Structures are given as C-alpha cells and as structure tokens.
Amino acid sequence: MRPKENIEKFVRVGKPRVTTSRQMDKRTLDDSFEAMEQTIRTKSADHKPSVPRIIFQSRMIKLTATAAVIIVAIGLISLFVHQGPDEQIGYDQSPTKMMSAISLTMAYRRGGIDTLDEQCEKAIRMLGPRPLHLTLGQLLSENNG
Amino acid sequence: MRKYTNNKFMKAICITLMLAISGPSAFALPPDPDNAALLYYQAFLLYEQPDESTRDLLKDVSEGKIEPSKKIIEYVEGCHTSLELAMVGSEIPMCHWGVRFSEGFAANLPFLAQARFLYRLVVADARILAGQGAYREALSRCLVAKRMGQHMGDNVLISVFVAISIDKGANNCIRDILGRMPADVETLQWLKTQVATVPTRALSINHALKLEQEVALQTMRVENIDMLVETLTGAGIEVSDEMLKAVDKMSLEKCREHYSNHMSAMQNVLSAPMTYAKKYRELEKLDKRAKSEAKGNTDAAITAFLAPASAKAYNLSSNAHAINNATRTAVDIYIIKAKTGKLPDGLPADSPKDPFSGKDFEYEVTKNSFVLHCQAEDLEKNEIHQYEFKVSK
Numbered sequence: 001m002r003p004k005e006n007i008e009k010f011v012r013v014g015k016p017r018v019t020t021s022r023q024m025d026k027r028t029l030d031d032s033f034e035a036m037e038q039t040i041r042t043k044s045a046d047h048k049p050s051v052p053r054i055i056f057q058s059r060m061i062k063l064t065a066t067a068a069v070i071i072v073a074i075g076l077i078s079l080f081v082h083q084g085p086d087e088q089i090g091y092d093q094s095p096t097k098m099m100s101a102i103s104l105t106m107a108y109r110r111g112g113i114d115t116l117d118e119q120c121e122k123a124i125r126m127l128g129p130r131p132l133h134l135t136l137g138q139l140l141s142e143n144n145g
Numbered sequence: 146m147r148k149y150t151n152n153k154f155m156k157a158i159c160i161t162l163m164l165a166i167s168g169p170s171a172f173a174l175p176p177d178p179d180n181a182a183l184l185y186y187q188a189f190l191l192y193e194q195p196d197e198s199t200r201d202l203l204k205d206v207s208e209g210k211i212e213p214s215k216k217i218i219e220y221v222e223g224c225h226t227s228l229e230l231a232m233v234g235s236e237i238p239m240c241h242w243g244v245r246f247s248e249g250f251a252a253n254l255p256f257l258a259q260a261r262f263l264y265r266l267v268v269a270d271a272r273i274l275a276g277q278g279a280y281r282e283a284l285s286r287c288l289v290a291k292r293m294g295q296h297m298g299d300n301v302l303i304s305v306f307v308a309i310s311i312d313k314g315a316n317n318c319i320r321d322i323l324g325r326m327p328a329d330v331e332t333l334q335w336l337k338t339q340v341a342t343v344p345t346r347a348l349s350i351n352h353a354l355k356l357e358q359e360v361a362l363q364t365m366r367v368e369n370i371d372m373l374v375e376t377l378t379g380a381g382i383e384v385s386d387e388m389l390k391a392v393d394k395m396s397l398e399k400c401r402e403h404y405s406n407h408m409s410a411m412q413n414v415l416s417a418p419m420t421y422a423k424k425y426r427e428l429e430k431l432d433k434r435a436k437s438e439a440k441g442n443t444d445a446a447i448t449a450f451l452a453p454a455s456a457k458a459y460n461l462s463s464n465a466h467a468i469n470n471a472t473r474t475a476v477d478i479y480i481i482k483a484k485t486g487k488l489p490d491g492l493p494a495d496s497p498k499d500p501f502s503g504k505d506f507e508y509e510v511t512k513n514s515f516v517l518h519c520q521a522e523d524l525e526k527n528e529i530h531q532y533e534f535k536v537s538k
Binding site: 099101102104105108109116124 | 453
C-alpha cells in the first residue's frame, strides 16, 4: 500500500477514536517536522538527491503536513464531541464567567437545577457582601459627614 | 374704562391658570420604574448576605422540609426591603433584564442566580406567614414567586428552566398552604382569580430555541471566532491555537448548516399539533440523531455540543404544565369543599387537563386528602405523576 493510502486509511479508520490534547497536537507536529528534516539532512549528506527523490520528498512533506493538519482538526472535533457537556468541570472560573449563559447552561446540563444553584451560590459568595439597607437618607448623611 | 378693566381681569385669570397648570408639572416626581427588572435588581442589592448555615436553612424552609426557626424568621424579617421590592416588581408587566445578546453565549445572566435566592426568600416568607395563620398573605407571596418566575423570560432556554423551577416551588408552597388552611371561600375564590390572571403567556421553549439558534449562528462565523472560543472555554473546553488554525470558513459554514437544519427540525416538532407521547418520541429521535451523527460527521460536531436536549426540555415544560393544571383543579375542589363541607364525588366541569394524556386528571379521595393522577406516563422518568392535596378537618 502506498503512503498516501496508508494515511487515508488511518484517518478513515481512526477518526472517531482520536482524542488529542493540546500538548499531543504540538508534539505530533514537532515530531513530524523534525523527522522530515532529519531524513533530508541524513540522506543529503550521503547521496546527491535525484529528481524523482526530490519529487518524492516534496510529496512526503505535503502528505505529512496534510496528515498533521487533519489530526489537529480531528483533535478539535473530538474535543467538541467527547469533552461534551456531561463532563465535570471545575469551578476555576471567575464569578462573572460563572454567570455567563453558556456556563449556566452547562451547569444545568450536568446536574439540573441543583448544580445550577450550586454554581450560582458559589458565584454570589465570590462576588461578596452587599449593604443591608442603602437609603437616600443614609447616603446623604454619609456625604454630609 | 370698562374694557380696560375687563382686559386686566382676563390677564389675571390667564396668569393664574398658567401658574396652576405649570406649577405641579415643574415639581412632579419622576415616575416609578415601569420595568420590573429594575426593582428586582434593587432587591438583589439590598438583602442581607446570609452565612452558610442560614442559606441552607432558608432553602429547607422554602422547600417545606423544615418548619421556620426563630433564626430564619428574624433573617427573613431583616430582608423586608428586598421582599417589598420583589412584591412591587412582580406586579409590573414588563421585565427587561438588559441582557447583552450581542455577546452570544458569553452574555452574563447574573439575575438568574440572584432571582433563585430572592424566590427562596419570598417562599420562605410565605411559609412563615402561613405558620402564623396569615394564609391570604402567604398565598399572596406564592403568587409573587409565580410572577417572578414568569419574569425570568424565555429568551434563552436556561431562563425558561429557572422559571419552571421557581413556578414549581411556588405551586408546591400553594399546595402545602391549601392543605393546612381552614375553609375560607372568599380567600379561595380570590386565589382562583389570581392564579388565572398570573400572566398567561406560557414561557415557550420554542421561543428560546429560536433566539438561541440566532445567537449560535452568529457565533459560528470566522469573524466571530473569539466569541466561539469564549463559548467553548465557558463550557470548560480548552481551545489551542493549533485547533483554531484547523478551523476555516468552509468548515464553519458546514457546521452552521447542520446546526440550523437540526434546530429547525426541533422547532417544527415542538410547534406541531401532536400528543405528548408522539412529540416526546420525535424529539428524542432528533436528539439521538444529533449525537450519533457527531461521531462520524465533523459537520455535526458543534450541533451535538450547542443544541439542547430537546426531549428533556419538552418534558420539563410538560411537567410544569401538569403541576399548574393540577393546582388550578385543586383550588376548584377546595372551593366546593369550603362551600359544601365535603369533597366532591368527581372533578368540576371544564377542569384543566393532564398534559401527558390530554385527558382529565384521575381523581381519587383518600382519608385525609385527595389525589390527582395523570393518566399517561412521563416518558423520561417512566412514571405516572400524581399530586396529593391534604384536606384539613
């Protein structure tokens, strides 16, 4: 089987199961390019490249780069699909972020109204206390000393 | 001479009239707000921040799990300014929370969190008042909570869910109060009218879906990629630069198309005249299809993430509808009991229907209560709901 077919088969077969992290994507790209450069350096030291070899290498570079991009894209899509709303997400956000429509929606999807309440209460606590009474009279007396 | 005098007299009258007209308007006070949200926001600012244990106790009291203690009664009394603002706010028909929908799903909805607390305060007050025998005032607080629920609005699905939850809590409180208050035809007739006149425009899931669809479609554009990233990170998903490079106009366009078709199909089912069971099954099919398509079709990935579980949302709304109808039916039964001294043998004519079956509730009289049974199963929970109403002797 030719390399191109190999890559296509890999992408087709492995697509739904690929889950990559940010670090993994970066490592894949770095490794691919490093391997390519090393191959070119080693080969070029031993042999003078022929025309078919140059063409082959250029094809390989393109194919490898394409594969890398596809893997990253699949990584993104897999994240959308697999790291969905059902996963537990920590409250490491700011209280304002915790009050966003998406954050509240996700809290509700995770555990209904109780989880939403939990998130809301956490945010309110982080936002801090408020005055018990604040009348116009109080403000005036404070301003007047 | 006479003419001169007349002119002078007319001038004096004119000046007096002008002063009379212009005087009050020059010193008129600005009108009170005509937007309920402005009063609720003030209420949110002016209640005493409770400590952890008070907050937990308040929750339990509002849910009827425990009787109000001295500590809670004092705490609720201390929040009277917020309670008053909530009462006045709930009477105002218009309620605009000022949400910046241009921010997409990253728009902040802080009022939802605060409203949940204010609702607990109102319902706890209702239970305290009922405990003191002030049943009409107690029921009045429950109606405040119901109107507050309506004011959450149906612009986004999450606000509909909060509204439903508030309404359910208010109905539960009404049910408990009805079960302990002595027969009082006048109060019950008043409650019947009040329940009927709480804004009747049911909060619509379909309306929320339409607006959410618009927001999502705006977000799924290359020029709004920052907004999409904000949405994803808000949901706890880490988006790297490499991932972003892999997203182009073409791929987002395909995602938009898939999402749009899915949401339209959902809305068509929701607005179609179908039985509960048929509608639930159709929506369930759509939800399952969105999930399974996301596994093999990259265009469906964002749909699976952003589209809500429509069958679940519809079920929640049907549940709320059932509790409301049961409460309205029960009030009619309590009125008959108050007038005749005994529970009726059957349901009053034209009673609201059980939305699960589309039929009347099944009515059963027990030793100390009556029960309204739904006549078809809640397909999500696989159970038939029933609502018990205690009867005081």
